[in-house]
Amino acid sequence: MAWHRWAATALGLAAVVAAQALWPEPPVPEQLAFQSISVDRYLRQLRRQAIQFVEDRPKQGFQFVEQHRNGAFEIHCRGVPVLWLERRSHHVLMQASLDAKQRAPAVLEFQATLQWQLEPLGYLEQVLMGVPEPVLMDRMLLMLAGGVPDGARCG
Template sequence: MARYFWAATALCLVAVVAAQAQWPAPPVPSPVGFQSINDDRFSQLRRQAIQFVESRPRQGFQFVEWHRDAEFQIHCRGVPVVWLERRSQHLLLRVSLDADQRAPAVLQLRAILQWQLEPLDHLEQVLAGVPEPVLMDRMLQVLAGEVPDGARCGVL
């Protein structure tokens, strides 16, 4: 009986992996929380993100603004790869886990943005409710495989 259970479990796991290979999940963000900032500072970060996109006119990047003084994203061929969200008590910066494959240039932008901000320590992040990608998210990202060439940005 136990043998059938393990065989069925293994078969289900293979089916999940195969489904992920056929229909990759959207990229999972890896968030980092930072101390809250004022309007001028947020506007400066926003301008830097816009300059990043504008300096790469035909590389597939797009600046998407959800709320002028609260949230913006950078998309790579329609897929979000960087999110900056200003919440009441903190700032949340997220970069998709597949950014190194999909849009490696955004890793430099992330470093520039992070350099200008003061991170929350781990306890502050937990208390603020900053979500952390779980191991399963990271495993599914690995199993989804390579990003197709046509879905990448920054490659001419």
């Protein structure tokens, strides 16, 4: 029985070492949460900019999708969500999909434009508010899954 535990531990350590070899730099914590803003500013300014982003790219496969909870909205690339914003009671949550760089690079530039307009919460504040963050396992699975097919890309 002790042999099985030792083998499982060795296998786990080998997986960690292999992951570090494939991904030598630890990921920088992604800025996901921002200070809360007024509903009016959120709906008028950020939503309008997202709609304009999609309308400026009519043949690139982007769609604006409005959710009916907390004024949330998403930008999709050929039906797959690549950027979403949600106004919560104490913060604005903004996330890009893990594969946005390959699937829809233009959306990352747009995300940076939106982030520039908002006041970010510190990493510790995000953790204390329970803001979800992609875990290393999610990032590793994305790497192992390979690239995004050409027909699934926008832009």
